[in-house]
Amino acid sequence: MPLMSGPPPQLGDLIEFFRPLYQHWGIYVGNGYVVHLTDQEGWSSLSSALGGSAVVRKDLLEDVARGCNYRVNNKYDQKMSPYPSEKVVQAALQQLGQIMPYSVTSANCEHFVTELRYGNCFSEQVANIALYTAVGGGILAAALATLAIITRNRRQNQ
Structure with missing residues (x-):
C-alpha cells in the first residue's frame, strides 16, 4: 500500500510520486483525484518518453501511486506565487483527454504541473x-x- 508523507493534499497542490529512478507529478483536484500527464494506460512509464506524446488524465491518487510513496510538494511556493487553487484545478480539468507532446527534458509531467500551478513550466x-x-x-x-x-x-x- 502506498505511503503518503506530510499533510493531506488540498486543491491545486502538487503531488510528487516516488517511482524507481524518477518522480512522477500530478495536481490534486479533489475527492481523491489527481490530474497528470501520462501514457495512454496511466502508467507514467517510458512508453510516453519513447512515443513522444502523452495524455492528460484524471485518476485516483491511490491508483497513480500504485504502491509507491507520495507527498504534497509545493516546493516552489517560496520562490513564486502559485495561482489560486480554484484556477489551478479548473485549468487542469480543462486539459483532460488532450494528447500533448512529451519530452523528458522539456515537456514532462513536472513541467506540466508547474505550468498549471505557477504559470511557468520547469x-x-x-x-x-x-x-x-x-x-x-x-x-x-x-x-x-x-x-x-x-x-x-x-x-x-x-
Whole structure:
C-alpha cells in the first residue's frame, strides 16, 4: 500500500510520486483525484518518453501511486506565487483527454504541473540531471588531465 508523507493534499497542490529512478507529478483536484500527464494506460512509464506524446488524465491518487510513496510538494511556493487553487484545478480539468507532446527534458509531467500551478513550466529533476552530468563530466575531465600530467612527468623523469 502506498505511503503518503506530510499533510493531506488540498486543491491545486502538487503531488510528487516516488517511482524507481524518477518522480512522477500530478495536481490534486479533489475527492481523491489527481490530474497528470501520462501514457495512454496511466502508467507514467517510458512508453510516453519513447512515443513522444502523452495524455492528460484524471485518476485516483491511490491508483497513480500504485504502491509507491507520495507527498504534497509545493516546493516552489517560496520562490513564486502559485495561482489560486480554484484556477489551478479548473485549468487542469480543462486539459483532460488532450494528447500533448512529451519530452523528458522539456515537456514532462513536472513541467506540466508547474505550468498549471505557477504559470511557468520547469522541472527541477531535469535541472539536477544536467547539473550532475556537468559536475560528473568536470570531475572526469580533471581526473584525465591529472593522469596525463602524471604520465608526462613520469616519462620526463625516466
